[in-house]
Amino acid sequence: MTYRRLILYIVPLGFLSLIALDLILRLVFVDEVKVESAYLQDDFIPLFEPDAYGKIYPNLSLSLSAGDSKAIEITTNALGMRMGDIHLEKNPEVTRIAVMGDSMAFGWNLPAEKTFPALLKSCLTGQKEKCYEILNFAAPGFTSLHLIKQYESIVHNFKPDVLILSIGFFDSFESRLSEEEIFSIFEENGISEGMKGFENLLDKYSCLGHWLAQRKINRIHTVIEQRIAERIKSNQWSAKVSLNSFKTYISAILDHHIAKGGKAILLNSNLLNFKITPTLKAVADKYKIPLLDIRSYFETLGAREGRRKQTQLNLARSGLDYFNGNSQTTYLIRMYNSSPQALTSGVFMNSRSIQSEDKPQQFVMYDDGSHGDERARDHVWSHLIHYEKPRDMQFSFSLNKEGNQASDDSTYERSTSNLQFYHHFTPPKSEESLAWLSPVYQMNYIPFANLLQSKSSPFPNELGHKMIARHLARMLNE
Numbered sequence: 361m362t363y364r365r366l367i368l369y370i371v372p373l374g375f376l377s378l379i380a381l382d383l384i385l386r387l388v389f390v391d392e393v394k395v396e397s398a399y400l401q402d403d404f405i406p407l408f409e410p411d412a413y414g415k416i417y418p419n420l421s422l423s424l425s426a427g428d429s430k431a432i433e434i435t436t437n438a439l440g441m442r443m444g445d446i447h448l449e450k451n452p453e454v455t456r457i458a459v460m461g462d463s464m465a466f467g468w469n470l471p472a473e474k475t476f477p478a479l480l481k482s483c484l485t486g487q488k489e490k491c492y493e494i495l496n497f498a499a500p501g502f503t504s505l506h507l508i509k510q511y512e513s514i515v516h517n518f519k520p521d522v523l524i525l526s527i528g529f530f531d532s533f534e535s536r537l538s539e540e541e542i543f544s545i546f547e548e549n550g551i552s553e554g555m556k557g558f559e560n561l562l563d564k565y566s567c568l569g570h571w572l573a574q575r576k577i578n579r580i581h582t583v584i585e586q587r588i589a590e591r592i593k594s595n596q597w598s599a600k601v602s603l604n605s606f607k608t609y610i611s612a613i614l615d616h617h618i619a620k621g622g623k624a625i626l627l628n629s630n631l632l633n634f635k636i637t638p639t640l641k642a643v644a645d646k647y648k649i650p651l652l653d654i655r656s657y658f659e660t661l662g663a664r665e666g667r668r669k670q671t672q673l674n675l676a677r678s679g680l681d682y683f684n685g686n687s688q689t690t691y692l693i694r695m696y697n698s699s700p701q702a703l704t705s706g707v708f709m710n711s712r713s714i715q716s717e718d719k720p721q722q723f724v725m726y727d728d729g730s731h732g733d734e735r736a737r738d739h740v741w742s743h744l745i746h747y748e749k750p751r752d753m754q755f756s757f758s759l760n761k762e763g764n765q766a767s768d769d770s771t772y773e774r775s776t777s778n779l780q781f782y783h784h785f786t787p788p789k790s791e792e793s794l795a796w797l798s799p800v801y802q803m804n805y806i807p808f809a810n811l812l813q814s815k816s817s818p819f820p821n822e823l824g825h826k827m828i829a830r831h832l833a834r835m836l837n838e
Contacts, residue, residue, distance in 0.1 A: 401500075411573065412546070419438060420440070443495070450518070456495065458495045459477045459497065460511065461497075461524075462527060462529050477524075504610055516617070520617070527610070528637075531600055533600045545584055551580070592770055607639050626640055627651075628653045631655050631812070641653075654820075658808035658811050662808030682790065688793070690747075692742060692744050693801075694798050695741050697759075697803035698739045706761075707724075709725055709755050710722050712782075720755075723745070724743070731744050
């Protein structure tokens with residue numbers, strides 16, 4: 361009898377001792393494992409929880425720098441937002457504006473107070489005697505798929521009066537896997553929104569549970585890595601988000617928000633190319649809401665340098681010339697490059713269609729007085745193109761026949777084309793034929809570089825964010 365009682369005491373005590381030991385080991389000896397990510401940009405990895413799709417760590421505080429740039433302090437609130445604490449309940453006398461978007465709205469490589477969502481409140485307050493509340497839900501690397509998932513799970517609960525969707529940059533990328541494929545892998549394993557319930561409890565407070573959770577996370581990332589390796593082997597690329605999916609996700613957000621009586625503004629964050637622009641314009645027209653195309657806005661602000669170069673070179677003024685008849689439409693593209701390398705390598709124009717993922721078509725440019733070139737050997741390279749009727753053109757310039765200086769065959773992101781700056785021309789709608797004489801572009805020069813963090817950066821600097829905030833304030837006050 362005494363022996364049985366002893367067993368009844370020892371077994372529960374032993375079990376409780378194991379639980380206590382497991383808890384102590386979890387709290388004292390087990391560090392959080394930072395899972396390597398094959399599909400996130402290296403700079404973004406410290407921000408995101410590895411056990412969820414596109415979820416930034418809550419209550420984060422770290423110094424982060426991209427490349428050679430100065431380290432920036434990044435702190436987040438309980439929801440993983442780069443701003444102070446917020447409350448779900450809204451003061452009826454306050455206009456609540458929710459900003460959703462990617463790295464631009466997040467303020468990548470800038471202090472939080474220098475970003476356009478933070479600056480927007482002061483711009484609005486200075487123009488109207490009314491209270492505003494700006495909620496910034498943006499995160500680096502976000503696409504329209506991230507936005508629809510975030511809207512469904514969090515944003516709509518805050519019942520914003522105005523929704524600003526700042527999106528387009530990463531949607532236009534090409535990668536080995538689409539965002540839908542990555543999300544489906546997380547969803548199939550039940551952690552698209554992170555671990556929940558008993559599994560989450562074990563992960564936080566049990567050494568064994570944490571080990572099992574890490575195995576699950578590593579297994580998911582291994583699946584992603586294997587699929588990427590297969591795509592690399594077959595040299596297969598996918599649009600991060602197709603144009604049709606992009607339109608579907610943005611439209612779904614707007615359908616719900618506008619049905620609740622909310623207002624909205626679309627903001628095109630893609631400063632490098634125009635893949636997303638026609639789709640955003642179509643969505644804006646459908647819902648009769650404003651669209652701020654930052655690329656076009658910045659080009660207007662930074663056009664002075666291009667005009668100065670054209671005057672300095674004493675060349676014909678750029679513009680349109682309409683004419684009737686059966687003659688073909690002509691485009692004369694001009695580009696200034698003073699590099700001696702061009703004399704041996706040549707200069708090439710890489711033109712592509714906005715609506716197609718096809719490889720850009722390449723044209724040789726001339727500086728010998730032929731093919732529309734005005735003066736030989738003046739470092740202004742030209743190419744004359746004939747079309748049967750006016751058409752959109754998107755083009756870049758290079759000093760080699762491939763159009764890129766490096767190969768992306770063994771990488772996840774197609775960085776050399778994703779980060780390529782493209783010029784653009786959209787002819788006005790007209791039944792007449794036309795001839796277009798382009799401005800004098802400059803090799804490796806972005807005309808609004810004074811509004812960017814560097815000459816090759818796809819992100820605005822402090823002045824750029826200030827101009828965006830001012831323009832948004834004017835749109836909101838109309």
